[in-house]
Amino acid sequence: MPDEPRTVYDLRGLKCPLPVLKTRKRMQTLAPGTLLEIETTDPLAVIDIPHFCNEDGHRLEDAAPTEGGHRFLIRKKA
Incomplete structure (x- = not known):
């Protein structure tokens, strides 16, 4: 999985509910099985x-804290 291509989506600086709303909209444009990595600073x-x-x-393949936020790796449903 580390070498698998992924789309990175920077959502840092956005507050709830924008990270989820933007992630949902972005997922609709991706092919099934695609990895989307999002970065966010929203504690929620x-x-x-x-x-x-x-x-x-x-x-949700992975969730990890980053400096000032979190990084999530999401695989779109097939």
Whole structure:
């Protein structure tokens, strides 16, 4: 998975609910199985992004803290 291509989406500086809304809109443009890596500084993203993935059927591959925020790796549902 580390060498697998991914789309990086920088959502730093946006507050709830914008990171989830923008992620949802971006996921609609991607092919099934695509990896989307998002970066966010919104502290609520640690709750909102996993919830979004669960609701929409995407797989949260990884979630990790970064300096000032979090990085999430999401695989679009097939």
